[in-house]
Amino acid sequence: MRLTMVGTGYVGLVTGVCFSNTGNHVICLDVDAGKIEKLNKGVCPIYEPGLTELMERNVAAGRLEFTTDKSKAYRDADMIFICVGTPSDERGHTDLKYVHGAADDIADVLKSLGPKQTPKVIVMKSTVPVGTTLAVRDRIRARVGPEIPFRVADNPEFLKEGAAIDDFNKPDRVVVGVEDEATGNAFKDLYDPFVRNGHPIYLMDILSAEMVKYASNNFLATKISFINEMANLCEAYGADINRVREGMCSDKRIGNAFLYPGLGYGGSCFPKDTLACIMMGETRGLSVSVSKAVHDTNQKQRDRFFDKIQGHFKSQGGLSGKTLAFWGIAFKPRTDDIREAPALTLMRKALGYGALVRGFDPVANENARRELGSGPVILEDMYEAAKGADALVISTDWDEFKSPDFGRLAQIMRGKVIFDGRNLYRRGQLGEKGFWYYSVGRAPVKPA
Ligand SMILES: NC(=O)c1ccc[n+]([C@@H]2O[C@H](COP(=O)([O-])OP(=O)(O)OC[C@H]3O[C@@H](n4cnc5c(N)ncnc54)[C@H](O)[C@@H]3O)[C@@H](O)[C@H]2O)c1
The missing domain is CATH 3.40.50.720 (NAD(P)-binding Rossmann-like Domain)
Structure with a gap:
């Protein structure tokens, strides 16, 4: 498959490198020219154990490319993974400006390709509030008009920094939110090499897939705050x-x-x-x-x-x-x-x-x-x-x-x-x- 990663941060780069390692052709796009320059010189802009070696191997095999050229990145992709940051703004709301920026860029390239193109799957890998992927679908639709074909999906990422390659290659589960069976099947093909250990791919609706990510992280955060509260009680009572x-x-x-x-x-x-x-x-x-x-x-x-x-x-x-x-x-x-x-x-x-x-x-x-x-x-x-x-x-x-x-x-x-x-x-x-x-x-x- 031809895949494009939008954003070469901790998620985009690891995802792109690991997908290229199973034989896909991957283009990693970033708006940060400094990052792309480093990557094209073989320098990994982040520290993640094992990433540089895997990156070098797949670049050498001609399966992995880095670019700032949006048209090149989006033109021939079968699936486009949005992996941009979704930070909190000062009120705690999720700031979607990078997601919207990427969606608009994708829409402009889709529009330029005309109505005869094979529908691309635009995948939300960034963690986004429930409803965002469908809102992004509507945003792209409004920008490209009714004729241009495309599909959307949500595929939250569960990797842990510091063990990201291993987590990606051997996920406990893969969660994918889709609107149609064909897109679900494309994900089954894509992730098949990563779930040979028998771990499941859960196909579900897009809203539930978005929520799985929040529910998982919120639960893990709860465990940490819980044990810290118990620790504070221990200090107070000498345990x-x-x-x-x-x-x-x-x-x-x-x-x-x-x-x-x-x-x-x-x-x-x-x-x-x-x-x-x-x-x-x-x-x-x-x-x-x-x-x-x-x-x-x-x-x-x-x-x-x-x-x-x-x-x-x-x-x-x-x-x-x-x-x-x-x-x-x-x-x-x-x-x-x-x-x-x-x-x-x-x-x-x-x-x-x-x-x-x-x-x-x-x-x-x-x-x-x-x-x-x-x-x-x-x-x-x-x-x-x-x-x-x-x-x-x-x-x-x-x-x-x-x-x-x-x-x-x-x-x-x-x-x-x-x-x-x-x-x-x-x-x-x-x-x-x-x-x-x-x-x-x-x-x-x-x-x-
Ligand atoms: N870091 C993690 O461990 C982790 C794990 C799971 C999920 N996530 C989620 O994945 C998403 C990405 O996180 P991250 O830590 O990789 O982010 P990051 O900040 O490390 O990287 C984001 C990259 O996107 C680039 N970018 C922004 N707008 C762009 C555009 N229009 N086109 C191309 N590139 C663009 C930025 O320049 C940056 O390099 C977030 O939603 C995060 O919550 C992160």
């Missing part, structure tokens, strides 16, 4: 959330996925998708109190953690002039994505209180410098970042932070204080090594 987690999660009905306490969720999906559910509910006059509580709990989780940092330094004149080192800036490990990352919130707050901020992330340093400007000092080595710090904050659970050289840290840091937002360490271990240790849902530890 240990790690023990509680073990006891609770061994119940098969509960399970242990997505039930890790920490700094709350970040990234480009959960925060905006939870807000979108709230907005969809309010638009129809529905009570969406669970979604609201999930969102509020998540916002407060970062504040609570920052309160711990401030609380420790209160008797030492507050944070002004203190140096805080942050390990981890990406919103989660194995990605360079810093959108809505808890580390950014904590760093900005610390700077606001007059602290000096140092930071290190294995792959997100460049994005952090771009986002935060000259406020914090971003360093290329985790120990360099910790040098001279009054406290170390663990803000992302990268593997390399899990067993650090505590002896070295004790020597290079000015203060021996660790604020662990990811519960990476054993409490006893840190006290014995002479550190103050604060984590989430567990009592703080004093140096032994």
Whole structure:
């Protein structure tokens, strides 16, 4: 099949590369000329394990191309996947300007091809409020007139950054919303190589497919806010959330996925998708109190953690002039994505209180410098970042932070204080090594 990906972000690029890898011819289009220039030089603009190698292989085989040329990208495509961003605006509503921009571009090319063309399938892969795909269909129809044939579908994406290739190649399920059987069959053919493990392709109506994505993300966000609320109760009553987690999660009905306490969720999906559910509910006059509580709990989780940092330094004149080192800036490990990352919130707050901020992330340093400007000092080595710090904050659970050289840290840091937002360490271990240790849902530890 000839496929076009609109947008070469985390979803568009991974989807395009993986579809080309099963033999399809894929054109990846982006309006960002800088990204396309990089891609055409063989440089992957995002960090995603395994992506560069797969990209190189399929470019070399002549199955994968990158362009800013809309006409070239849309002209010969059988299916066009809209994979552009759908961020929240300042009121929490989904901003559809990129989706509409892409739809208008597609419509203009369809119109230029005339009524005799084979109908292309325009697929919404971006996460969009329920009803958007059909509204986009109507928008395109209004722009091209009644004669031009095309079909629409919704195919939400469930990949996780950091494990995106694996998730795409071996999806738990594929969800597709269609209006007709022929389009459904085209999707069965396209995804067949990805579901040989027996995992299902669910064909359904478009509105339900759009809702599956929100329901899934909102549920995962709920699990995170729930366990963080339990962690806060543990702190208040002297229980240990790690023990509680073990006891609770061994119940098969509960399970242990997505039930890790920490700094709350970040990234480009959960925060905006939870807000979108709230907005969809309010638009129809529905009570969406669970979604609201999930969102509020998540916002407060970062504040609570920052309160711990401030609380420790209160008797030492507050944070002004203190140096805080942050390990981890990406919103989660194995990605360079810093959108809505808890580390950014904590760093900005610390700077606001007059602290000096140092930071290190294995792959997100460049994005952090771009986002935060000259406020914090971003360093290329985790120990360099910790040098001279009054406290170390663990803000992302990268593997390399899990067993650090505590002896070295004790020597290079000015203060021996660790604020662990990811519960990476054993409490006893840190006290014995002479550190103050604060984590989430567990009592703080004093140096032994
Ligand atoms: N990032 C994830 O992990 C993830 C997972 C599942 C679903 N999603 C959803 O997928 C969508 C895309 O997310 P993302 O993280 O890949 O976004 P992104 O911001 O990384 O990439 C979007 C790209 O689209 C490009 N673009 C914008 N308008 C365009 C146009 N008219 N023509 C061509 N390109 C255009 C932008 O330049 C950008 O490169 C969102 O709706 C998101 O909610 C994301």
